[in-house]
Amino acid sequence: MAITDTDLTTVPQPTQSEPSTPMASTFGAGHAERWRITGGSPVSGEVRSAGAKNAVTKELVATLLTDEPCTFTNVPRIGEIDATLPMLAQLGTKYEWVGDHTLTLHTPEITGQISEEYSGINRIPILFMGPLLNRIGEAEVPLVGGCTIGPRPVDYHVEGLRAMGAEIDISPHRFRATTDRLVGIRHRLPYPSVGATENLILAAVTARGTTVIENAAMEPEVVDLVLFLQKMGANIAVDIDRRIVIQGVDRLGGATHRVIEDRIEIASYAVAAVATGGEVEVLGARQEHLLTFLNALRLVGGNFEVHDQGIRFWAEGPLTSHHIETDVHPGFMTDWQQPFVVLLTQADGPSVVHETVYENRFGYTKTLSRMGANISLTSQCLGSRTCRFANRDFSHSAVISGPTPLKPSDLVIPDLRAGFAYVLAALIAEGTSTLHDIGYLKRGYEDIPGKLGALGINVEELDAPDA
Numbered sequence: 001m002a003i004t005d006t007d008l009t010t011v012p013q014p015t016q017s018e019p020s021t022p023m024a025s026t027f028g029a030g031h032a033e034r035w036r037i038t039g040g041s042p043v044s045g046e047v048r049s050a051g052a053k054n055a056v057t058k059e060l061v062a063t064l065l066t067d068e069p070c071t072f073t074n075v076p077r078i079g080e081i082d083a084t085l086p087m088l089a090q091l092g093t094k095y096e097w098v099g100d101h102t103l104t105l106h107t108p109e110i111t112g113q114i115s116e117e118y119s120g121i122n123r124i125p126i127l128f129m130g131p132l133l134n135r136i137g138e139a140e141v142p143l144v145g146g147c148t149i150g151p152r153p154v155d156y157h158v159e160g161l162r163a164m165g166a167e168i169d170i171s172p173h174r175f176r177a178t179t180d181r182l183v184g185i186r187h188r189l190p191y192p193s194v195g196a197t198e199n200l201i202l203a204a205v206t207a208r209g210t211t212v213i214e215n216a217a218m219e220p221e222v223v224d225l226v227l228f229l230q231k232m233g234a235n236i237a238v239d240i241d242r243r244i245v246i247q248g249v250d251r252l253g254g255a256t257h258r259v260i261e262d263r264i265e266i267a268s269y270a271v272a273a274v275a276t277g278g279e280v281e282v283l284g285a286r287q288e289h290l291l292t293f294l295n296a297l298r299l300v301g302g303n304f305e306v307h308d309q310g311i312r313f314w315a316e317g318p319l320t321s322h323h324i325e326t327d328v329h330p331g332f333m334t335d336w337q338q339p340f341v342v343l344l345t346q347a348d349g350p351s352v353v354h355e356t357v358y359e360n361r362f363g364y365t366k367t368l369s370r371m372g373a374n375i376s377l378t379s380q381c382l383g384s385r386t387c388r389f390a391n392r393d394f395s396h397s398a399v400i401s402g403p404t405p406l407k408p409s410d411l412v413i414p415d416l417r418a419g420f421a422y423v424l425a426a427l428i429a430e431g432t433s434t435l436h437d438i439g440y441l442k443r444g445y446e447d448i449p450g451k452l453g454a455l456g457i458n459v460e461e462l463d464a465p466d467a
Contacts, residue, residue, distance in 0.1 A: 002332070002461070004241065005178050005444075007254030012202065013075055014180055015466030017192075023096055026403050027276055028112065028371050032439075032463070033070045033439075033460065033461060033462065033463065034252045034434055034435060034436050034438065034461075034463075035434070035435045035438055035448075035449070035460065035461060036432055036433070036434050036435075036459070036460040036462060037423065037427065037432070037433050037434075037435065037452075037457065037458075037459055037460075037467055038431065038432045038457075039276075039406075039408065039426050039427045039428055039429045039430060039432075039433065040428075040429065040430030040431065041084055041276065041456065041457070042276045042277045042279075042456070042458070043269075043272045043273055043276045043278040043280060043427060043452070043455045043456065043457060044273070044278040044279045044280065044455060044456055045184065045280065045281070045454050045455040045456055046280070046281040046282075046283065046454065046455075047269055047280065047282055047283070047451045047454055047455060048078035048280070048284055048310075049261040049262055049266050049282055049283065049284035049285055049310070050074075050078070050261070050262050050265055051072075051074040051075050051076045051101070051259035051260065051261060051262060051389040052076075052220075052221055052224070052259060052260050052261060052263065052264075053076060053078055053080050053081075053264050053443075053444045054130055054194070054219075054221040054224065054262075054264075055220075055221040055259055055260050055266075055347055056072065056075055056076065056081065056126055056259045056399040057081070057084050057178045057225040057300040058124075058127060058198050058202075058221070058225050059132060059224070059225055059228045059257065059259065059437050060070065060072075060081075060084055060085070060088060060105065060203060061084075061088075061124065061128055061202065062109070062131065062225065062228060062229055062232070063088075063093065063106075063107060063302065064088070064091065064093070064107055064128065064131035064132065064135060065107045065131045065134060065135065065202070065205060065206060065229075065232065065250070065252045066232060066252040066254055067107065067108050067109065068106070068253050068254030069104055069106040069254045070106070070254050070255055070256070070257070071072055071098075071102065071103070071104045071105075071254075071255075071256040071257070072102065072103050072104075072105075072256075072257055072258070072259055073099075073101060073102050073256070073257070073258045073259070074101055074258050074259045074261070075082075075101045075102065075103045075259055076101070076259075076262065076446045077100070077101065077446050077447070078442060078443060078444055078445065078446050079439065079442045079443040079444075080124075080443050080444060081103075081233045081235070083124075083443075084124050084234060086118075086127075087114050087118050087124065087125065087128070088105065088107070088115070089106065090112050090114050090115060090118075090171075091110055091111065091112055091113065091114065091128070092107050092108070092111035092112060092420065093105050093106065093107040093130070094106045094107070099252075100266055103405070106254075108122050110132065110136045112133060113132075113139070113140040113141070114128060114140065114141050114142060115142070115315060116142045116173050116174060117142075117176075117221070118142050119143050119173060120177065123195060125141040125142050125143070125175075126141060126154055126157050126175065126195070126199065127195070127198060127199050127202060129141060129157075129161060129166070129168075129175065129177050129199065129203070130161065130182070130199055130200070130202035130204075131178075131202055131203075133161070133166055133177055133178075133182055133203065134182060134205075134206045134207065135202065136259050137178060137179055137180065137181075138176075138177065138178045138179075139175070139176070139177045139178075140165060140175070140176050140177075141174065142174055142175075143172075143173060143174065143175070144282070147308070153160075153404055154195075154202055156190065156191070156193050156195075156196035157169070157195065157199045157200075158286075159226065159249060160185075160187050160189070160196060160200045160203070161177065161182075161199070161200075163185050163187055164179075164182045164183055164184070164185055164187075164200075164203055164204070164207060164211070165179050165180070165181065165183050166179045166182065166203075168177065168256075170335055174289075179245045181207070181401075182203055182206075182207035182208070182320075183206055183207055183208045183209050184204060184208065184210040184211040184212075184246070184247075185211055185212075186207030186211075186212040186214070187200065187211070187212070187213055187214065188213075188214040188215050189213065189214065189215045189216060190215070191215070191388070192215050192216060192217040192218070192242060192328045193217060194207075194217040194219055194221070194222060195223055196217075196460040197213060197217040197244070198217075198222060198225055200213050200238065201222075201225065201226065201229070201244065201246060204246040204248060204408045205229055205234040205235075205246055205247055205248065205249065205252065206234075206249060206250070206251065206252060207246075208248055208249040209247075209248055209463045210245065210247050210248065210314050210390065211245070211246045211248070212243060212244070212245050212246075213244045213245075213246075214242065215242050216242050216243065216244045216327075217239060217242075217329065218238070218242060218330075219326060219328070219329040220260060220263065220288075220289045220329070221260070223310075224259070224260045226238060226244075226403065226424050227257070229252070231255035231257060232252040232254070232255045232338065233249055233251070233252045233253050234246070234249060234252060235247040237383065254323075254355045255318075260284060260286070260289070261284040261289070263286075263289040263290055263293075263333070263418075264315040264333070264335045264336065265323045265442070265444075265445060266282050266285045266290065267290065267293050267333075267336045267339060267340075268339050268420045268424070268445075269282050269284065269313070269451070269455075270285075270293075270297060270302070270304070270311075271297075271302075271315040271339040271340060271342065271343045271424060272339075272423075272424055272427055272455070273302075273313040273315070274297065274300070274301070274302035274312055274313060274314065274315045274319070274343060275315075275319075275342065275343045275424060275427070275428055276427055277315050278322050278455070278456075279312065279313070279315070280312070280313050280314075280455060281310060281311075281312045281313075282310050282311055282312075282313065283308075283309050283310040283332065284310050285310040285311040287306045287311065289438070291330060291359075292330060292332045292333070293332065293333065293336050294332060295315070296314075296322060296324055296332060296340065299320075299322050300319055300320060300321075300322045300341075300343060300344070300347055301315060301316055301317055301318060301319040301320050301345070301347070302314070302315055302316065302319075303315070303316040310442055317322050317348040318348060319343070319344075319346050319348065319402075319403070320347055320348055320349060320350050321344065321347045321348060321349035321350055321351040321400075321402070322344065322347065322412040323351065323352045323353075323354075323382075323383070324337070324340060324352070324353045324354070325353075325354040325356060325383040325384070325385045326353075326354070326355050326356055326357050327356055327385060329346075329431075332383075334355065334357035334358055334361065334419050337353060337355060337361065338361075338364060338416075338418055338420065339420060339421055339424055340353070341353055341365065341368070341375070341398065341400060341421065342421050342424040342425050342428070343367065343424075343444070344400040344402060344423075345373040345374070345375070345400055345402050345403065345404055345406065346402055346403045346404075346428065347429075348398075348399070348401075348402065349402070350399055350401045351399070351400045351401075351402070351418035352377065352382045352383070352397065352399055352400075353398045353400065354381060354382045354383030354385065354387070354396070355396045355397065355398075356381075356383070356385055356386075356387045356388065356389070356396070358396075359388075359389050359392070359394035359396050360394060360395075360396075361396070362377050362395055362396070362398050363414060363418070364414060364415075364418035364421055364422070365377065365398060367409070367412075367425075368406075368421070368425055370409060371406045371407050371408075371409050371425055371429060372404050372405055372406045373400070373402075373425075374400065374401040374402065374404050375398055375399070375400050375401075376398070376399045377395035377397065377399075378395060378398075378399070379392070379393055379394055379395055379396065379397070380397055381396075382396060382397040382399070383397070384385030404430075405430070406425050406428045406429040407429055407431070408426065408429040408430070408431035408432050408433040409429070409433055410433070410434050410436065410458065411425070411426065411433055411434065411435045411436065412436045412437055413435060413436065413440045413441060414437075414440070415438040415440055416440050416441065416443050416444045416445075417444075418440075419435075419437075419438075419440045419445075419450075420441065420442040422435055422444060423441070423448065423452075425433065426439075427457065434462075449461055
């Protein structure tokens with residue numbers, strides 16, 4: 001039987017308030033900006049994929065496990081990096097950009113803890129707990145934030161760390177944890193959560209003894225973290241049946257690592273090509289990270305060509321309807337869902353998207369409907385996959401009937417992934433759309449104006465309107 005969120009202890013969540021100083025400085029200017037996009041033209045040209053946000057931020061945290069320098073290449077210049085580095089600096093990390101996409105970090109000693117002013121910025125703070133407990137035996141981190149796509153409880157993280165020997169106190173604003181020494185355990189995750197898997201890996205690599213994580217997440221970004229830790233000296237085996245086995249070591253050293261390309265960004269530009277009748281070459285795209293997406297794209301009417309430098313995407317003919325169910329890797333990624341829904345508004349016939357990863361991820365479709373899309377939501381499970389949200393009051397299935405022309409509009413971005421869905425909608429719509437709250441997009445996408453410019457689309461960057 002699947003364990004649902006209501007079966008878990010609820011971790012106190014911070015109330016919504018005005019951003020604190022670090023968050024305002026990191027995202028404030030970006031949120032104030034607006035972009036004006038004129039759509040209705042094919043998106044064509046060549047872009048290079050950036051490094052994966054969901055890999056590099058965890059790898060930056062992993063550098064706390066050693067007192068030696070670490071170097072990363074292919075680091076994306078995005079807001080999530082700008083939010084994570086100051087938190088590391090509070091802990092004692094010295095970092096330096098030594099190139100446009102090359103970053104060095106060195107934490108010879110832990111000299112502080114992360115203050116509450118970073119509460120709610122992103123999902124990263126709780127991942128600091130394992131490295132800090134291993135390094136100095138104590139950790140104080142603020143509660144996590146991130147996009148508003150459901151509760152995303154951290155119970156799995158807390159339960160795993162407690163099983164490893166951490167004493168954790170949870171207040172309305174902070175996690176406080178102490179330990180004499182983390183110890184290896186056999187632990188089965190109720191759900192293959194990416195964040196919880198990464199947290200337990202970070203805690204286990206220098207814990208005493210062997211840790212076995214069952215029902216672990218196997219996303220490419222998790223594997224990339226494992227590869228970086230292995231370079232540092234960790235002993236980690238990715239076994240069959242979603243099992244990761246970690247033999248704790250006494251210490252880790254520095255390492256150099258190239259961050260994998262961002263499969264979400266790649267899919268976003270692939271959809272842009274197919275939805276607008278254009279052709280886009282994405283340099284750095286890797287077929288093995290996109291297998292399920294590529295199958296779905298071809299079934300809808302898109303096509304692709306894989307070569308040594310990347311993948312070329314285009315529309316083969318009229319787009320046809322399709323049925324998609326999101327799932328953990330190697331299933332159809334939940335972060336591919338939003339751009340694909342926009343694509344399906346241009347497909348002939350009724351399409352169905354069943355979201356099984358997050359219970360509240362279709363809020364953005366109201367704006368698409370206002371632009372002319374025909375989308376209806378239901379709490380029923382419109383699919384065959386086992387779903388944690390069955391018989392619960394979550395609108396987690398969507399029926400998209402198309403094709404429908406989209407109208408240009410003023411678009412207020414609610415979160416990162418919905419943000420690029422709005423960019424795609426603006427590219428499809430004939431006319432000029434204005435996008436507000438750009439900071440969400442800058443968190444995870446590198447230089448959208450520059451990359452769209454290389455694809456023949458002018459993005460006019462505007463200041464905030466006068467109050």
